Amino acid sequence: EPEVTQTPSHQVTQMGQEVILRCVPISNHLYFYWYRQILGQKVEFLVSFYNNEISEKSEIFDDQFSVERPDGSNFTLKIRSTKLEDSAMYFCASSEGTGPQETQYFGPGTRLLVL
Amino acid sequence: AQSVTQLGSHVSVSEGALVLLRCNYSSSVPPYLFWYVQYPNQGLQLLLKYTSAATLVKGINGFEAEFKKSETSFHLTKPSAHMSDAAEYFCAASNTGFQKLVFGTGTRLLVSP
Numbered sequence: 001e002p003e004v005t006q007t008p009s010h011q012v013t014q015m016g017q018e019v020i021l022r023c024v025p026i027s028n029h030l031y032f033y034w035y036r037q038i039l040g041q042k043v044e045f046l047v048s049f050y051n052n053e054i055s056e057k058s059e060i061f062d063d064q065f066s067v068e069r070p071d072g073s074n075f076t077l078k079i080r081s082t083k084l085e086d087s088a089m090y091f092c093a094s095s096e097g098t099g100p101q102e103t104q105y106f107g108p109g110t111r112l113l114v115l
Numbered sequence: 116a117q118s119v120t121q122l123g124s125h126v127s128v129s130e131g132a133l134v135l136l137r138c139n140y141s142s143s144v145p146p147y148l149f150w151y152v153q154y155p156n157q158g159l160q161l162l163l164k165y166t167s168a169a170t171l172v173k174g175i176n177g178f179e180a181e182f183k184k185s186e187t188s189f190h191l192t193k194p195s196a197h198m199s200d201a202a203e204y205f206c207a208a209s210n211t212g213f214q215k216l217v218f219g220t221g222t223r224l225l226v227s228p
Contacts, residue, residue, distance in 0.1 A: 003158070004158060006158075009156075031214070033214070033215075035216075035218075041220070042218050042219065042220050042221075043159075043205060043207075043216075043218040043221075044218070045215035045216060045217070048214045048215065055214060056213065056214050056215060058215070091158065091159065093159075098214060099214075100146070100147045100209035100210055100211055100212075100213060100214070101147045101164070101166040101209075103149075103161050103164060104216060105158075105161070106151070106158040106159035106160075107158045108156065108157050108158040109158060
């Protein structure tokens with residue numbers, strides 16, 4: 001069964017460093033998402049992406065964050081200068097179509113620790 | 116703004132007992148509702164979803180959920196728990212005009228022999 005994959009599974013970085021989290025969505029999906037979960041808190045929406053553009057973003061997704069689809073298979077989340085509060089589990093998701101009824105398929109997550 | 120509340124961060128049941136995980140949403144317009152399960156070291160897997168076609172929704176692994184507009188609830192049930200059901204369960208909602216899912220805090224289901 002097709003699945004969303006994410007690399008790395010864990011990343012440790014120093015505060016102020018740039019990190020890139022990578023995702024490979026399901027191959028025929030056109031809509032891509034990033035969510036994060038700070039330890040002990042809710043899973044929060046960060047951004048959605050379609051046709052090489054951001055289609056929706058939350059207030060969390062500030063200028064420190066960017067997303068990109070550099071090729072036909074990868075979808076990346078870049079944090080330009082990491083802060084301690086960026087430590088979280090980051091989930092990538094994809095869906096075949098758009099709309100609130102569409103199922104979003106999630107990857108296993110990347111656990112980011114900022115020291 | 117849409118919010119989702121899951122009562123109980125942990126629920127413990129014995130194997131063979133009824134599983135009931137609670138989810139309430141806040142919205143004057145009934146949203147689309149989802150239950151996801153997360154097993155250790157895995158991604159969120161869809162159990163079932165409500166898209167207004169039927170109020171009783173059957174999902175995978177014997178789970179089902181009933182949408183009750185009057186109670187703004189979408190509780191997840193399973194008649195008989197198995198050890199393999201031990202996982203974290205997330206309720207989520209989405210609304211027309213938005214792509215994002217709004218999640219509850221999650222409920223960890225513990226199943227004892």
